[in-house]
Amino acid sequence: MHIYVHVPFCDSICSYCDFFRVKTTPQLIDKYIEALRKEINLYDIKNIKTIYFGGGTPSALSVNQIDELLSLFDGYLDNVEEYTFEANPENLDIEKLRILKKHGVNRISLGVQTLNDKLLVLLNRKHRSEDVLGIINLIHSVGIHNISIDMMYALPYQSVEEFKDHLATIVNWPITHVSIYSLTIEEHSEFARKHIDALDNELEGIMYEEGVRILEENGFIRYEVANFGRENYHSRHNLGYWNYDPYYGLGPGAVGFIDNVRYENTHNLVDYFDGKYRIEEEYTDLKEQMFEYIMVGLRKCEGISLQSYYDKFNVHLDEVYKDAIRKNINKGWLEINNGNLRATKDGMQFLHTVLIDFMSDD
Numbered sequence: 001m002h003i004y005v006h007v008p009f010c011d012s013i014c015s016y017c018d019f020f021r022v023k024t025t026p027q028l029i030d031k032y033i034e035a036l037r038k039e040i041n042l043y044d045i046k047n048i049k050t051i052y053f054g055g056g057t058p059s060a061l062s063v064n065q066i067d068e069l070l071s072l073f074d075g076y077l078d079n080v081e082e083y084t085f086e087a088n089p090e091n092l093d094i095e096k097l098r099i100l101k102k103h104g105v106n107r108i109s110l111g112v113q114t115l116n117d118k119l120l121v122l123l124n125r126k127h128r129s130e131d132v133l134g135i136i137n138l139i140h141s142v143g144i145h146n147i148s149i150d151m152m153y154a155l156p157y158q159s160v161e162e163f164k165d166h167l168a169t170i171v172n173w174p175i176t177h178v179s180i181y182s183l184t185i186e187e188h189s190e191f192a193r194k195h196i197d198a199l200d201n202e203l204e205g206i207m208y209e210e211g212v213r214i215l216e217e218n219g220f221i222r223y224e225v226a227n228f229g230r231e232n233y234h235s236r237h238n239l240g241y242w243n244y245d246p247y248y249g250l251g252p253g254a255v256g257f258i259d260n261v262r263y264e265n266t267h268n269l270v271d272y273f274d275g276k277y278r279i280e281e282e283y284t285d286l287k288e289q290m291f292e293y294i295m296v297g298l299r300k301c302e303g304i305s306l307q308s309y310y311d312k313f314n315v316h317l318d319e320v321y322k323d324a325i326r327k328n329i330n331k332g333w334l335e336i337n338n339g340n341l342r343a344t345k346d347g348m349q350f351l352h353t354v355l356i357d358f359m360s361d362d
């Protein structure tokens, strides 16, 4: 089992952001921690393998708030292998890092996005590129050595060369993992209001290809469409999603999947504080589970083990979805290799289309 905790507070709002978050307010955070404590008590939580604090900006909380927040999870750490805390460079400091270390956090995911300061201003990010390496070294200084960096591409005014240069810089830093995301202009973001466009699809594709090449050439193994890790540093939490493991989603706006029920928590803080946690829950029937397992599993570069599919559903994947598999193997988008069904390099780019074939083939 895994736990995702949504911390919906940010000191400032990024121009591209459409996530659920509110401006950091001490009183709201205190109420949030109290409501979260009650939400945790609703569940019989045990045998947790990974915990992930995402946001929002978890590092926007004060030292004491982080201490209080993480102490809610101290009792669930016996089997935890990976404990991640998302942070932005501008609000992480040595005191916060010591508290994270004290509570067993062993992985930091750092929102870097770009090393171009002008673009950071345009994105309304508050750190500057020269701060980042110092923060990475600070993280190491408290004994946390598993560090992931988020980078964005297809940003307005960003060139392919610049993106390549930035990746070529960060691969020499002492980090273990890189996630790359293309900018999408979300309807309710500041960029959408200002009618700012992302780069065109062709440039976006070139940046992705070049990004993959540079990261792989420098020892970062692509294990999912957008995620690259050094050996033994592939995110166990994210692999949990792609392996279709159940997980608790805690906090306002979080999504969870327990006993084949997918649920979403309220985005309304007042409701959350009142204990009205879930706004939606839906049972996933066997047919949906069989499809969703493929939907998430094909995101992994290793694909889906035919044997584990049989072990889970007692049917052969390559028989149930015979037509979809044959069609996409003929197109060069899927392959069966060492007992795994997986997307080829081309297929990764057209996963959506591949999955439509699976949807209509059951």
Ligand code: SF4
Binding pocket: 009, 010, 012, 013, 014, 016, 017, 018, 019, 021, 055, 056, 057, 088
């Ligand atoms: S830090 Fe993340 S959640 Fe907060 S505004 Fe920026 S993109 Fe949105």
